[in-house]
Amino acid sequence: MTAAGTLPSEKDIWRWLEDVPDPEIPVVSVVDLGIVRDVAVDKGGAVVTVTPTYSGCPATAVIAMEIETALRKKGLDPVRLETRLSPAWTTDWISDEGRSKLKEYGIAPPVQGTSCAGAMKQANATVACPRCGSENTEEISRFGSTPCKASWRCRDCLEPFDHFKSF
Amino acid sequence: MTADDxxxxxxxxxxxxxGDNALILGQRVSAWCGHAPVLEEDIAMANVGLDLIGQTKLWLGLAGEIEGKGRSADDLAFLRADRAFRNCLLVEQPNVDYAHTLMRQYLFDAWHLPMLTALKQSAEPRVAEIxxxxxxxxxxxxxxxSDLVIRLGDGSVESHERMQAALNALWPFTGEFVAPDDVDKAAASRGLGPDLSAIAERYNETTAAVLRDAxxxxxxxxxxRKGGKEGLHSEHLGYLLSEMQWLQRSHPGAQW
Structure with missing residues (x-):
């Protein structure tokens, strides 16, 4: 129940979820990431359907807890979280807003439309340096500081940077 | 094979x-955390291990659900004895050196991808979505x-020799993945799993191409060398399990 005593709408819940940050990359919200698949109002509470990014991502449990806490604070009770595996999450679901937030934060966003294996190579896609914008960059390692990132380096400004890998 | 009950x-x-293939290989590669030859490889190994353990949770969670006796993914991972494990022998082979570790990973990945791709068509929707x-x-x-096997195989004299030695040691274990037994045949006949001869064909093609480039x-x-699917393991699995299961066996029911 909200303060006014009216039931919150699904739109309200979506808006509140936009304030729930990803625990490992706090500049983007769980909505920006595209992992919230569905929201439903149910008997004064809410059911939120979430899809995992990587099956072993340690942030998954924290995300579930943070969503529940945020919605409880808004007076929703009970809050139930459901996991949906299919269709599998892809970085193509990261919102445009999420992409620009990542870039400002210093993480090169995934290249749109290259989420399937080998697509980056086939499309000859380049990853722009989030610091100087140069496309003269190279991959250092296919994995980075979290499961969702790879390590890259800019050949022009020489800055190493994280790339939210296309997946 | 559906029993009366x-x-x-x-x-x-x-x-x-x-689940067991993913679990045992995940445990093996996670042992490199903090020990890999370069930082990038250390991070990569830990992340590959993490993906595999995440997949394990899904598969063993499903196995527990099918069994219907209330066993969780954790129960199945930490409280079964070696003979109850169903992983192929390849994944339990020791890390030895980085060449063995990478070669084992490649020989596994080359099977894992076509197998999972085929399982997306499983008649059982819970299998298909995992x-x-x-x-x-x-x-x-x-x-x-694949990239690393090629780079190290076609690398320095020493890296080539080590990769060839690893291949010689590990190749005999690859046949088990694609040699169908009664369970595989029963699964294929019900559309739950693929016909393994199709996977074998794909496996031979991809490995031949990569090994040639390497x-x-x-x-x-x-x-x-086989037996793991039926629970007949090499001596290495017992040591791995005694380390992996130590906490749950010494402190039953312990939780984070």
């Missing part, structure tokens, strides 16, 4: 095999391990 043994075994999720991760693993040659006429 409704227990679907074929489906249970299929989920266990997928496969859909895991296949994306397996594709990324295979890209990486200037490595698979030993000819190597005997197929």
């Amino acid at each position: 409704g227990f679907d043994e074929t489906l249970f075994e299929l989920a266990l095999r997928m 496969a859909e999720k895991s296949a994306k991760e397996a594709a990324y693993h295979l890209e990486r391990s 200037t490595l040659s698979a030993p000819a006429d190597a005997p197929v």
Whole structure:
């Protein structure tokens, strides 16, 4: 129940979820990431359907807890979280807003439309340096500081940077 | 094989095999955390291990659900004895050196991806959706391990020798993945799993191409070493389990 005593709408819940940050990359919200698949109002509470990014991502449990806490604070009770595996999450679901937030934060966003294996190579896609914008960059390692990132380096400004890998 | 009490043994075994392969290899590669030759590889190994353990949770969770006796993914991982594990022998082989570790990873990934891709078509929707999720991760693993096998095989004299030695040691274990037994045949006949001869064909094609680029040659006429699918393991699994299961066995029910 909200303060006014009216039931919150699904739109309200979506808006509140936009304030729930990803625990490992706090500049983007769980909505920006595209992992919230569905929201439903149910008997004064809410059911939120979430899809995992990587099956072993340690942030998954924290995300579930943070969503529940945020919605409880808004007076929703009970809050139930459901996991949906299919269709599998892809970085193509990261919102445009999420992409620009990542870039400002210093993480090169995934290249749109290259989420399937080998697509980056086939499309000859380049990853722009989030610091100087140069496309003269190279991959250092296919994995980075979290499961969702790879390590890259800019050949022009020489800055190493994280790339939210296309997946 | 569905018993009178409704227990679907074929489906249970299929989920266990997928889960145990991911679990045991995940445990093996996670041992490199903090020890890998370079930082990038250390991070990569830990992340590959993490993906595999994440997949394990899904597969063993499903196995417990099918069994219907209230066993969780954790129960199945930490409280079974070696004979109850259904992983192929390849994944339990020791790390030895980085060449063995990478070669084992590649020989596994080259099977894992086509297997998961085929399982996306499983008649059992719960299998299909886990496969859909895991296949994306397996594709990324295979890209990486193929690259490294080629770079090190076609690298320095020493890296070539080490990769060839690893291939000689590990190649005999690859046949088990694609040699169908009764469970595989039962699964295929019900559309739960693929016909393994199609996977074998794909496996031989991809490994032949990568090994050729890596200037490595698979030993000819190597005997197929198998038994893991039925729970007959090499001596290495017991040591691995005693380390992995120590906490749950010493402090039953312990939780984070």
